[in-house]
Amino acid sequence: MRPMRDGRWPPEETSGRISEERPDLAASDSAIYRAVGSGSPDCGLPGHRKAARPLRHHGKRRHGKGGQERGGKVRMTHGISERPEETSSRSRTGDWEGNTVAGRRGGACLVTQVDRMSGCLVGGKAARKAHAEVNEVTERALEGEAVHTVTLDRGKELSDAEGLQEALGAPVYSCHPHHPWERGTNENTNGLLRDWFPKGESLDDVSDSEVQEAYDSLSRRPRKRLKWKCPGRSTTASRCTCSEDSP
Secondary structure: OHHHOOOOOOOHHHHHHHHOOOOOOOHHHHHHHHHHHOOOOOOOOOHHEEEEEEOOOOOOOOOOOOOOOOOOOOOEEEEEOOOOOHHOOOOOOOEEEEEHHHHHHHHOOEEEEOOOOOOOEEEEOOOOHHHHHHHHHHHHHHHHOOOOOOEOOOOHHOHHHHHHHHHHHEEEEEEEOOHHHHHHHHHHHHHHHOOOOOOOOOOOOOOHHHHHHHHHHHHHOOOOOHHOOHHHHHHOOOEEEEEEOOO
């Protein structure tokens, strides 16, 4: 149970990885939830109510589809309906989804770019939640990566899509307002980052190495769509790859 405890893997990912490495063992995610809740396994987690705290909970509220756009006018380069089929089908690496993870208001934020196929996470910390700083971190993070497309949220800090597109040499697409599921891989990854950086806490004093450690940990999680292999980075280049390695 060390990966679930130390690597912060949810029960489904733990179960999938066990079935990949030890097909002779039967450990469904439901069984892991029950065992953790009872405090019976030797997993280093307490039982009952305290055991639920390390596990992620779902059911975040979403904006209604008819909600008004209150973030101001964001100049788009391309709408999401214009994306090529290869991007939608996750048939290649190099199609990225991006957004920011806010810290305390007015302070630093995290910039995230997630590859749709592999789930590899790159990015870093920006001193302010402003488009110049966010673009700079994004460009630096994607340097050396395969970049076919980038799909962004409609926040003001991502409003310079035209400048980012020119810098990357790849088309940048914008989601519809209040449609986070259109970049669901990134949205889910940003939610996982809250295990390290809780909502409302300042990111100003968080070091770049702490941010990278969290990003690397998420990039080493096994993924169901990869048949429980882990996204990773090759040793010869900074390209995102699929790897058997785990934490």
